[in-house]
Amino acid sequence: MQELTLGQAVNQALREEMSRDERVFIAGEGVGVSIHSGPYGATNGLLEEFGPRRVKDTPVSEAGIAGLAVGASVMGLLPVVEIMFNPFFTIAADQIVNHAAKLRYLSGGKSKFPLVVRVKTGAGIGAGCQHSHNLEAWVAHSPGLKVVMPSTPADAKGLLKSAIRDENPVIFIEDMILHFVPGPVPEGDYTIPIGVADIKKPGRDVTVITWSKMLGAAFKAAGQLEQEGISVEIVDLRTLVPLDETTILESVRRTGRLVVLHEATRTGGFGGEIAALVAEKAFDALKAPIKRITAPDIPVPFSKPLEDFYIPNEISLMDSIRELL
């Protein structure tokens, strides 16, 4: 099987979808000619292959980019637009939260907005808080949007294809560190359904629910704890909205213990939603309190030791799991 980074997997999905369907176009800041060009770039080489009609470099205008997607999609096109970094999403938020998410409802179900907004995110690249702030909970809190956050290159390819073919607005959030991490990716066309979590590692004693880059920390912790005789089940959500409640609840019912692990900050983070769901619907199965491992409630700091402190890791996850047992 081919080995691709997440960035390359996204690139392959875009290339295949653009080849498959003339209605698909991409737009954003430097999706054609980029200040970040490189072999792992998600839109690398697409301008050369599909030309400037379908690969639109835009001005630095996030509201304009998102509005372009809203208007083009209601006319039947399938836009995939890029917001370069998650914190810049705030400038596009009116178009996405007030328009993309709501206009179908406001039309009484008559109009469709089949658009994808790709957003790059995550700490660990030394770019400071205005490039690295994870805001998935913001979009998950806006009914009308679907929210996808892949952790592996193979998932990224299959989920992006589903997102492009979905008739609803989909926010597709890609971690920047994962952009450079290789993994096996099936060749050719396949999709992974939106709204289906994946048990990345089965286990008996505790459920760790996570997504995106934190999957790596979960695997590191699970590997070490295995040697201590603790069996960890890792559930990769992959999609925050719609949420795969069944997989979450079934897993917690099997293990009786839950730790939610996410990189985003704690207060109002999506981990709280998972905890509430389990407390409401599987309280009787719990043998220990629910734990959340998250970033502290601070902006992402720059200095390397500070940034490392910010990002949750396997150490705090292992400590937390040991406390539960």
Next chain:
Amino acid sequence: MDNNEQKKLLRMMLLIRRFEEKLVDLSQDPQKLGGMMIVCMGQEAVAAGVGAVLLPEDVIITNHRSHGHLLAKGAEPDLIMAEIFGRRTGYNKGKSGTLHIAVPEVNALCTTTVVGGGIPIAVGTAFAAQYTQKDYVTVCFFGNGASDEGSFHEALNMASLWNLPVIFICENNVYSGAQRMEEHTKVKDIADRAAAYAMRGEIVDGNDALAVYEAVQKARQDCLSGAGPVLIECKTYRWGGHGTADQQLYQPKDEIARWKEKCPIKGLKASLMQAGALTEQEYQQLESDTGKIVEQSVQFAEASPWPDPAEALEDVYA
């Protein structure tokens, strides 16, 4: 424009006026019609003039002051009224109400109350025309206040950069909320802002439906020949407050009276009569016809069923 076409303009303005007079009247009693009520009284010439140019395939994106735009684009008064009443038979099954009515049947694809929010969307619908090489234009309505929003500037820049077939219609009704022009921008004419984006900007008398028609007709041709986009500033005036609940304490009474003298309906009626193309009797007939349409729309709305509460959960996702 020949006399018959002009009479259609007059009739459309009367329909819009009657429709909104009725809404203002009904909204005095919250038992009859609850919620916010925003009307375009005094600005009907813009809606009618634009509507007379557009073809069914043309798209409009409009704002909170939308009733006139929707009627002039060909939306059914009954179904608009039922939506305003929150009934299941309304265009959007009661999900939108007066503020967000979408009528995809006539390509009125978005009514947004986020000031300036529709302008980037109009860039998107115009982009789709260019991408698919189809001959339609997008008209985007907004007010003078919206031209202070970042979305206006981002959208005009992109539309101009890509030569998109979109006509930006700024209805300058003097006020942005309670702030007069000179209190919200130092720019005297919103049309001047077009120059910042290497776009043609034009000022028209927004109380003259014929002038609006002619400017939009030319802009439409420009857009279809690749010479778009165009910004047209229609100078007009809001007779009422921002909404019916607005006390209008900031609007001088003599100013309102002066603008009422420039009533777009009164103006077109006078010019048609002067040309011998309209009799008082014909005019009375137009008033009576449009009044009946509005009365019937209210009857339709009042007789229509409310949505079942559980219908609130429908139509979120496709």
